[in-house]
Amino acid sequence: MDFLTLAQKRYTTKKYNADEKLSEDLINKLKSILQLSPSSINSQPWHFTFVSNPEIKEELANASYFNAPKVLDSSYTVVFSAIDDLDKFEKQIEANLPEGAVGYYKQFIKPLPEHEIKAWLQHQVYLSLGYFLSACASLGIDSTPMEGIEKDKYRQILKLEDYQPLFAVAIGKRDANDANQPELKPKSRLLVDQIITEL
Template sequence: MDFLELAQKRYTTKKYNANEKLSDEVITKLKNILQLSPSSINSQPWHFSFVFNPQIKEQLAEASYFNAPKVLESSCTVVFSAIDNLEKFEQQIEANLPEGAVGYYRQFLKPLPEHEVKAWLQHQVYLSLGYFLSACASLGIDSTSMEGIEKDKYKQILKLQDYQPLFAVAIGKRDENDANQPELKPKSRLLVDQIISEL
């Protein structure tokens, strides 16, 4: 199946089959794919929490508004967090990135107000989200990205230090009666000519 077909078939899953779990092999592939996610200057300012533990999932569900059923029913909930400690981030890139990349950060990003630097770091995590959702589709895994979470409660539940949760992704196998499937509810998108121009 080519990528266009995957894009046509992929959808935001609303209801999961709680009894069907993803294999360890698939989870390992997803972890390796996330490790390879692209980011500006290869900054990699992220942390990914794979949550399987039912007790922790219950706590996350309570901090997930209307997304609670997806957290509980999915095989796994993956929480995407951005580094929130600029000193730690600078130590990380100085230890792992070439001089040119570190120089770019020092010249163009570090002089900015702290909130702008942190926003830039968070943008990199969103790049990994697109990568991850596409990877799930390629592996036949259903997924639901969820910004509707209480981020500070997630941070406390996951005992994260120096990282701020941004969003979560439920992954697993759809319930066969999920009404949001493209076969039952066609995708709604703007026309190509409305969103793309050629110059």
């Protein structure tokens, strides 16, 4: 299936089939794809937590506002977090990146105020989200990106010391009666001419 067709068929799943679980093979493919996510200067300032444990999912659901049913019924909830310790991040890139990439960070990013540096790091994690959602579509996995979570509670539940959760993605197989399916509820998007300018 070509990518345009995948984009037309992919949608944000609202209701999951709790009885249908994703295979270990599919999950391993997703993990490998996430490892290959692009980021500025190959900074990779992220951590991904795959949660299928029912007890932990219950705790996360209680910190997920109206997204609780998706957390509970999906096969996995994947939590995307950005590194929150700037010293640890600098040591990481010094150990893993070429001199030019480290130099870029130290010259252009490090002099910024701390909140701007952390925003730059978080932007990289959002790049991985687009990559992940596309990967799910290519593998026939339904997905729901969720910013409606209590981030600090997620951090406590998952015992993330140096990383701050930003959002989560429920993944699994849709319920056949999910009313948000494109076949039942056509996608609503601005026209191409409204969002794209060609010069």
